[in-house]
Amino acid sequence: MSLPVRCLVLFVVSSVCTIGGPVRAQQKPAPAVPEKTIAIRAGHLIDGKSDKALDNVLIVIKGDTIVSVAPNGTPPAGIEIIDLSKATILPGFIDTHTHVLLNGDITAEDYDKQLLKDSIPYRAILGARNARIALENGFTSIRDLETEGAMYADVDVKKAIANGEVPGPRMQVATRAMTPTGMYPLLGYSWELKVPTGVQYADGVDGARKAVREQIMYGADWIKYYSDRKYHFEADGVLHSMVNFTDEEAKAIVDETHRLGKKVAAHAIGSDGIAAALRAGVDTIEHGDGLTESEMDEMVKRGVYWVPTIIVGAYVAPGRGGNWTKMVDLEKAAFQKAANKGVKIALGTDAGGFDWKEINAAREFQYYADYGMSPIQAIRTGTSVAAELLGWQEKLGTVEPGKWADLVAVSGDPLKDITELQRVKFVMKAGVVYKNDIH
Ligand SMILES: [Zn+2]
Numbered sequence: 001m002s003l004p005v006r007c008l009v010l011f012v013v014s015s016v017c018t019i020g021g022p023v024r025a026q027q028k029p030a031p032a033v034p035e036k037t038i039a040i041r042a043g044h045l046i047d048g049k050s051d052k053a054l055d056n057v058l059i060v061i062k063g064d065t066i067v068s069v070a071p072n073g074t075p076p077a078g079i080e081i082i083d084l085s086k087a088t089i090l091p092g093f094i095d096t097h098t099h100v101l102l103n104g105d106i107t108a109e110d111y112d113k114q115l116l117k118d119s120i121p122y123r124a125i126l127g128a129r130n131a132r133i134a135l136e137n138g139f140t141s142i143r144d145l146e147t148e149g150a151m152y153a154d155v156d157v158k159k160a161i162a163n164g165e166v167p168g169p170r171m172q173v174a175t176r177a178m179t180p181t182g183m184y185p186l187l188g189y190s191w192e193l194k195v196p197t198g199v200q201y202a203d204g205v206d207g208a209r210k211a212v213r214e215q216i217m218y219g220a221d222w223i224k225y226y227s228d229r230k231y232h233f234e235a236d237g238v239l240h241s242m243v244n245f246t247d248e249e250a251k252a253i254v255d256e257t258h259r260l261g262k263k264v265a266a267h268a269i270g271s272d273g274i275a276a277a278l279r280a281g282v283d284t285i286e287h288g289d290g291l292t293e294s295e296m297d298e299m300v301k302r303g304v305y306w307v308p309t310i311i312v313g314a315y316v317a318p319g320r321g322g323n324w325t326k327m328v329d330l331e332k333a334a335f336q337k338a339a340n341k342g343v344k345i346a347l348g349t350d351a352g353g354f355d356w357k358e359i360n361a362a363r364e365f366q367y368y369a370d371y372g373m374s375p376i377q378a379i380r381t382g383t384s385v386a387a388e389l390l391g392w393q394e395k396l397g398t399v400e401p402g403k404w405a406d407l408v409a410v411s412g413d414p415l416k417d418i419t420e421l422q423r424v425k426f427v428m429k430a431g432v433v434y435k436n437d438i439h
Helices: 002-014 021-027 108-117 120-136 153-162 204-217 247-259 271-280 293-302 310-320 324-341 363-370 375-381 384-390 418-422
Strands: 037-045 054-062 065-071 080-091 093-098 139-144 170-173 222-226 228-233 239-243 263-268 284-287 305-307 407-410 426-429 432-436
Touching: 054 080, 080 426, 093 305, 093 384, 120 139, 120 153, 120 426, 120 432, 139 153, 139 384, 139 426, 153 170, 204 222, 204 247, 222 247, 228 271, 239 271, 247 263, 247 271, 263 271, 271 284, 271 293, 293 324, 305 384, 310 324, 310 363, 363 375, 363 418, 375 384, 375 418
Parallel strands: 037 080, 093 139, 139 170, 222 263, 263 284, 284 305
Antiparallel strands: 037 054, 054 065, 080 407, 228 239, 407 426, 426 432
16 A cells, blocks of 8 residues: 555655656665654764765765765754764665575584474564664665575565564565575485475576576565585685586576566585686676686676675684685685775675674674775775665665665774774664664
């Protein structure tokens, strides 16, 4: 009922109601935000554009949108003022690789247990809790990259947040992800048992196209597929892998997804899996530990984003053993080369691969700085670059007039100490304050 009303109002006010209107309205934060005007006094502002922080800035917000950002500005008379004059404000963080339906999977048992013992409704309840944790840590938008056997429950978590029923970041979701038959858990159970699978199995060109159509029908904003598995080092020192889909199948996934106006994320860890994903024409490479220099050059040329998810590799390595520790070191070297070559690196953590309650995903910023980025570069991976990856750069990623009022604040100076980003004290999403521990 609300969509036609919203549509009508928009039409009267600004004539922007088009056939695409209701779809876009779903993406917008739906909580009924009163169109009141408030102002924030920011001691310092890292606006996401400038290399330096600006001092003593007044940010004026109307409804869910920033209307002005003025150094030494004076607030309009009679409006509510939030005093953050002792804090540093930044754009809301964006995590471009999460799993709200997952709660840590260092071992196969951790993973199987969740799919076998927890119902999808129970997992969705935890998903809502995880979304709240993300928001409280400063992540006002996330791209959730598959439900790990929880079917389309990410669409429901997104809907509950968008309708204002539970607090959480605005979401883009990938629903079920896909591999060919037998190339993703749960595996190893008796053939007499019907066990759930962590992805949708899709085989052949027609099967791949149909799976894409089905997932988009049920609400996928992105299509994700697993390009490879079985990661191993060979004598050339390169991390190799076994490629899952034939080139024809992978190209069909990408072609069908693009034809329907969506984008594709490929899980690709070994150099073979990355090469196959690039041949298929994907939009983002997830993990990418085994990136070679020629693959980096290809990504620069085609504008493909890399989402490194360093935090999860470092977290699972001790528990998984094998090649995983060596892969963390390899990825560090790849990160430094890719950053120098100008690969578009967007912050993503794989939260859910580690327990949401144990680790603050903003730790990922610290890895990027430790790996050689300046603090401002690291901040951009999780703000303006990530906003571009989502296609929301007109509305997110920087603090500027016309953008959604998604802001976080910290007490210290993150340009001097990047770990400040793990101590977010204030969170605003779409003009609504969800956390304010600044006194
Ligand atoms: Zn993941």
